[in-house]
Amino acid sequence: MKATINDVAKQAGVSIKTVSRVINNEISVRQLTREKVQKAVEELNYQPNLAARNLAGAKSFSIAYIYDNPNAYYIIDMQEGILSACKQQGFELLIHPCDAKNKNITEEVVNMVKHARIAGLILTPPLSEMPEFVKSLVALDVKVVRIMSGDVAPDDLSPCVMVNDRDAAQTITQHLIDLGHTDIGFIAGDAKHMSTVERYKGYRRALKESNIDFDKKLVIEGEYSFDSGVSGAKQLMSTESNNTRPTAIFSCNDEIAAGALFAARLMNISIPEQLSIVGFENSPFSRQTWPKLTTADQPNNQIAGDAANLLISQVRKQKNQTTISQYVPKLIIRDSTAKC
Amino acid sequence: MKATINDVAKQAGVSIKTVSRVINNEISVRQLTREKVQKAVEELNYQPNLAARNLAGAKSFSIAYIYDNPNAYYIIDMQEGILSACKQQGFELLIHPCDAKNKNITEEVVNMVKHARIAGLILTPPLSEMPEFVKSLVALDVKVVRIMSGDVAPDDLSPCVMVNDRDAAQTITQHLIDLGHTDIGFIAGDAKHMSTVERYKGYRRALKESNIDFDKKLVIEGEYSFDSGVSGAKQLMSTESNNTRPTAIFSCNDEIAAGALFAARLMNISIPEQLSIVGFENSPFSRQTWPKLTTADQPNNQIAGDAANLLISQVRKQKNQTTISQYVPKLIIRDSTAKC
DNA sequence: TTAAAAATTGACAGCGCTGTCAATTGTTAT
DNA sequence: ATAACAATTGACAGCGCTGTCAATTTTTAA
Secondary structure (H helix, E strand, O other): OOOOHHHHHHHHOOOHHHHHHHHOOOOOOOHHHHHHHHHHHHHHOOOOOHHHHHHHOOOOOEEEEEEOOOOHHHHHHHHHHHHHHHHHHOOEEEEEEOOOOOOOHHHHHHHHHHHHOOOEEEEOOOHHHOHHHHHHHHOOOOEEEEEEEOOOOOOOOOOEEEEOHHHHHHHHHHHHHHOOOOOEEEEOOOOOOHHHHHHHHHHHHHHHHOOOOOOHHHEEOOOOOHHHHHHHHHHHHOOOOOOOOOOEEEEOOHHHHHHHHHHHHHOOOOOOOOOEEEOOOOOHHHHOOOOOOEEEEOOHHHHHHHHHHHHHHHHOOOOOOOOOOEEOOEEEOOOOOOOO | OOOOHHHHHHHHOOOHHHHHHHHOOOOOOOHHHHHHHHHHHHHHOOOOOHHHHHHHOOOOOEEEEEEOOOOHHHHHHHHHHHHHHHHHHOOEEEEEEOOOOOOOHHHHHHHHHHHHOOOEEEEOOOHHHOHHHHHHHHHOOOEEEEEEEOOOOOOOOOOEEEEOHHHHHHHHHHHHHHOOOOOEEEEOOOOOOHHHHHHHHHHHHHHHHOOOOOOHHHEEOOOOOHHHHHHHHHHHHOOOOOOOOOOEEEEOOHHHHHHHHHHHHHOOOOOOOOOEEEOOOOOHHHHOOOOOOEEEEOOHHHHHHHHHHHHHHHHOOOOOOOOOOEEOOEEEOOOOOOOO
16 A cells, blocks of 8 residues: 555665665765656655654654744744645654743753654744753754844854844834834833843834934833733823823733733723834734734744754755844734824 | 663563563563563663654554644644643654645545554544544544534544533523623624534523523624624624614624624724623633633643543554543633623 | 776665564463 | 463564665776
8 A cells, every 4th residue: 555665666676775865865876767766756656654764764854843832823833834844854743842931841851852863953932042951952962943033143052043023123113103103112021032132122223213212211021921011001101100101102022012902991091092002923813902903923934934944954964054044024004003 | 872672671681572562551461570671661761762663563653633723722722732642642743734625635634644654633623523524534544533512422433522512602691691681692603613503502592591582683694703703793783783782792702702892892882881792712812802701711731632542542442432521611701791 | 998986776784663473481170 | 290271471573764885887097
């Protein structure tokens, strides 16, 4: 039923080793032979047995996606991007959810890698931003690719796919400025996350480039949560507070923005008439809030596919891809922002 | 470094075959021997090599989770539930996203199963509710477990884990009735989904048991989407329409409910004062709407783990578990419902 | 034209495990 | 105590593939 390498060899009239060479894209096979084999492969609809390859060879054809779960939408998008790259390249994907706050996480993952014969790992924030964790993994016999926030890799522990949150945040803030806002609040996400830091930098840069004075009181420390958005917005908009009341709020992600929206509703502040709010991430629910959120979108699927391909080419020891891809999230204007 | 079965055999002073017997939980091993082996396994922290097991034996230690993507939260929860069951049982999980609307889906999945040497499949709605698709899979040499909406399995194609949406919907509707509502609108999800049908049945049953006349005009056909909630609620609440204006709306899921909330906002109807709205699913964002949604929660993680364990025991040919587990989603009262 | 070097191909062992079947040990009934 | 049986154990082949290395063919150089 299912064709083996033997069947292909017979059909092509060569040895199984030659078939093996062809399917592994090795160089020393004559063009003619290669074609014969490829024809046989097609005819028999042959697909190499992953278990056997993994068992026999020194190489492994499995990579793993290790994630902590900040956001189901993000994970699913990433996962599907990685999955389709894997399928295309004949790799197998192991999914490994874990908890970044767990003290033993390094041990846990190191163990998994050792036991599962894994060739490479893909890490997303917050795991990709834990230097000690990453170091421990790089020290093992696996390749690592990280998806991170920033414009350039912070170190050379591993190749990275960078998401330029800074530029995107600047664009968003500029959008607010273009609408006439000058008092723009900022509700931060978890301070430990690079994305928060980067978005903050972009916000600051936009203000600076437009010569708007920076007011520290307009910056609220928070975390990536709805509740943080609620309390942040309350704090910013409270009439008792002695700071300037902002006319716009930059929320570090959509969840915070949704919280801010919620708070505004509580305080009878109408959006966007009295207050503009922007989010970040373009989560599905950002289209389902009232009003719909202006936000920034990043092609997670594609980013993940990129990372997976980068990783696989590392594993294959093909040219040591030094090119680091960078993505800049794109502004999406919806209904939560308006002229001042 | 990594211990093999050979190391264990030496350490325990038995043959590798005996070790194999112990790790596979076969019967004919003397208790004393079994203990010796188990001790060695522990000492060496031995974990069997999955690739080798899959290659050597007739059995396979891989199962697959096939899903169409209705909802990232749902998928992630399910996936993690399955994953942890797999880890516990020493199985490997293949993830296979696909598109239920794709004509070739059966061929695609059948192909995957054939090529990947998979022992079993877990199916969630809508895939689990496509009889022809399921039949094609059952016809292959794999076990199948479905997660479905209903109280009993609709057929005996495969064991099922049932989610009793009907009873849950009745409870939710009853909650509305208890609050004094009698004109209760219903915005349906995709009519093809069993969950829609079941929730509708529960709604009808609650009305009937409280002797409330059923008004067909209060039922809006829709789909599981935000937009459907918007238009459904508009239709129900429009003053021009010649039907009774409901004082409460049962939305078939949270997304629809969010849409209904949105529409109410558009129409200046205050929730829950002028209109109560309930959702279903307890999506994370149901806590982040204004006001927070009353909804129904189901333990997806646990349901998935159940399904995975059921599948694995099928695969292992352990007692042909005829017990079908049933879960009833639980009412969660929040702020979108109030007295009439 | 022929020897030497290079390119191409294949034979064979073995990855870590399980299935088969035969050898050994223990148990029961006589 | 011993034959007859059952329970337990192990030897060995082989799953489908890759690594090693040697055999063969082709190319190059003299």
